[in-house]
Amino acid sequence: LRAHIRGLLLQYALTHLATNYVTWTQESVADILSECMSYVPLAGPTCVALPVDPLEILSQRWGLTKLDLYEERWKVENSEVLPYLK
Helix, strand or coil, X not given: CHHHHHHHHHHXXXXXXXXXXXXXXHHHHHHHHHHHCCCCCCCCCCCCCXXXXXXXXXXXXXXHHHCCCCCCCCCCCCCCCHHHHC
């Protein structure tokens, strides 16, 4: 009797009562992005000059080109291990 009732109600329950949240989330995100997102140009339509790379602007603003390169210094008590670390 239990198997018969399960067979009758399983497909209905899976269709109408249970939610596959992974599929639901993917479909919802796709709907939101397709309706709300639009292309935003980096330069105005009347701008004559080529647009500047955003990474270049960030590099200039924060002075990233002036930073010294990081040199890692190993703190090892046993000097025999150091050649293996390099």
